[in-house]
Amino acid sequence: MTRLLLVTALAVAMPAFAAPPVALAPTDVEALVAPPAKGVRIVALWALDCAYCEENLSALATWQRQHAGVDLVFVATDSIGQRDVLSARLRAARLDTVPSRAYADATPDRINYLIDASWGGETPRTLVIHANGTRKAFSGALNAERIASLMD
């Protein structure tokens, strides 16, 4: 209980726009890709080495701002050990207000597979999960038109 109070106090005290990426272990994947209670969850997978990813994250963040019921999470396939670099990259792109995760495994392949067995690891990769359990995935940078097509 004491710990919970401390955590709550700390969370309130810290600015909400500076959240660093949170570790995503293989055991966390099931919850990540579970259908949301309502609306739609977008899992936006990106990588430091991907020159197209920030553009994709930005398009998705814009979409979320313009549409209700969209739960957006950014997931870096890079190691959580690079959290400072990941945070800096998101901050520089003004994308650090979106909840963010980063892989906690020695190489990305296992978590890639657990998230989407049909995915080869190419980035950006966007996974759209509806409350009714249906899923759509797309590899490559999205624009508003492509995002809309994933929402059907």
Add this chain to the structure above:
Amino acid sequence: MRHLSFLASLLLAGVTAVHADDMHGMAMGHEAPLGFDAAIDPTGHLWVVDTVGEHVRARRSDDMGRTFALSTIVNPTGEPIYAEGENRPKIALGPKGELYVTWSQPRKLPWTGFVRFSRSLDGGAHFDSPTTVHTDRAEITHRFDSLAVDGKGNVVVAWIDKRDVETAKKAGKPYFGAATYYSWSTDRGAHFAPERKIVDESCECCRIALARAPDGSIDAFFRAIYGDNIRDHAFASLPVGGTSPKVERATFTQWHIEGCPHHGPSLSIDAKGTRHAVWFSAADGKATIWYGQLAPGAPPAHLATVAAAGASHADLLADGTHVWIAYHQMSPEGLNLMLRESTDGGVTFSEPRQIAHTANESGWPKLVLWDHRAFVAWNPEGQFRLVPTEALK
């Protein structure tokens, strides 16, 4: 306090289900990258390069990877090193016992890097101070190095380079991807020729496959861009001196992706000049590893699916009519090291066979040859081993 900070950041990220187990993998990966390369010299010594922090390490095994008799730090002065995935240290062996090593060094800005080179002329006891291979020192991408030695002992290094992207930007012109460049040394790595472009508008995040042809020249097989982000592969022989490379399209999967595949190909050329290759494509949303015999300018011959969903990072080796393909196959139980084998020059292949398994992770498989026998260099959980391809036959 560390625990509290972690929980607080979880709350801030909007994550509600928090368990102590979430901590277990946090420090993995970056502290112990798994990228490595391996080669066997003519006397049967195995050479392995990997990284220890900011250092590239070269090791020699005299018992096929069971133990290491020699371990030498290539760069005593540490520097950042790309050490995972498609970007990892490389080793190649010269005809007089030379050891050549390259790696890519991250710079401060995103996607930037310099291609670094070092050599040992005393059997790995010492390495020369690292040098930067390219003359261009702009703080841009010069990364994803590949390394080979041709039939005359010349050292060839190829890499992905974004100088032409910058030029196009300044001119307000569109430019897809990055360029691919190469350089060479005719004096055992003492000096490198000014770099030469192989091609414009190629993929910016996939390793380049280099292989020696029967005439001793080095051929390159790499992911290029055709039209609007069709990411197929190109083939080019890389002249040492002389004329510019002739680049021809060599795969035709029509995979369109405005993104980074993170899957480079592999190439091995047999004594008759048949260019055996494997490559990855996810055209039509189907992740597939393909095998084919390259016929630059035309579709490959003997096209075959090697593996599909969950398979990645194939390597290939040809010796006479024997062709081996090793790759990773992910499963819910962990990572399987798989093998497919042809004894008729790549016309037909055996069914996929699991030759090793780890519940954890490994650097990507690398096939090496010794006395007409193929082995797969692998390092599950960072523990290096050579897996015989005859295993579990």
